[in-house]
Amino acid sequence: MSKRITILILATLLLAACGGVPQRKTETAPAATGAGGYLEGDGPGADAPANLDAIPDAVPKNEPLHRYANRPYVALGKTYTPLTVTGSYKERGIASWYGKKFHGRRTSSGETYDMYAMTAAHPTMPLPSYARVTNPANQKSVIVRVNDRGPFLHDRVIDLSYTAAHKLGIIGNGSAEVEVESLSPDAVLNTIAPNSVQNQPMESSMPAAAASTVAAPAASLTSLENSNTNVYLQLGAFESQQNAEIFLAQMRNELGSTGKQLKLSSKDGLVRVHIGPYASQSEARSSAESMEGKLGFKPMLYLP
Helix, strand or coil: HHHHHHHHHHHHHHHHHHCCCCCCCCCCCCCCCCCCCECCCCCCCCCCCCCCHCCCCHHHHHHHCCCCCCCCCECCCCCECCCCCCCCCCCEEEEEEEEECEEEEEEEECCEEECCCCCCEECCCCCCEEEEEECCCCCCEEEEEEEEECCCCCEEEEEEHHHHHHHCCCCCCCCEEEEEEEECCCCCEEEECCCCCEECCCCCCCCCCHHHHHCCCCEEEECCCHHHCCCCEEEECCCHHHHHHHHHHHHHHHHHCCCCEEEEECCCCCCEEEEECCCCCCCCHHHHHHHHHHCCCEEEECCC
């Protein structure tokens, strides 16, 4: 009897330990050369839908965060701490895609991976959450639902589903530089035209209570391009200057004295709230990490 109890206890502990780690097997094989850039043994499926371009983008909505998939985890010897706030992350880097090798397997969120759905894997974005991915080379943009962890090799920032990569025009090369921007559930997504770049996400979410209690000081828009250094952190982006000023005042209250300036700038139809400038990207990233505990989100690096 005691032996059976011991076995049950060990099994329970094993399941609990596995709950916070990525389900998708960590990539250890180098990317295949001359075969599109995906991992060895991966590639397009044999039964792809007739019109991948007709598959609609994901639509951001409120979803509860996965109980286990947002815990800190270790992959290839590196510790990752997932974010818990959406709409406050933006990064530019190399995107890859994964296909038939993982089609039908479990993702880190416990869902079944469908290479023909508009999904993606990211090391730290909340699971599940949504992101806009833009290919600056052809100005194509898609919205994906992030439901998996990865990638962990080759300094890639996101792994796209086969369909998402197809719509961005990166299937042939296997990888390409993209811009990834986290979207809040209430983001406004205005499509300009089929297969063309979409507008930037609209207002960053802010509790109504905060908006009603924080007085909005008069703030002027400045050009960040004229500063001595072009390294800033972005705290938020808004459609209206009034809401941006309210948020700026809230950030002043939350952060206190930092030795840096809080500024408003206008770009791409949005009023953005920045802090800086910083002497280098490494200084800005270090500052972003220190702010995360105060703000509940990690400001993103912004290079005007």
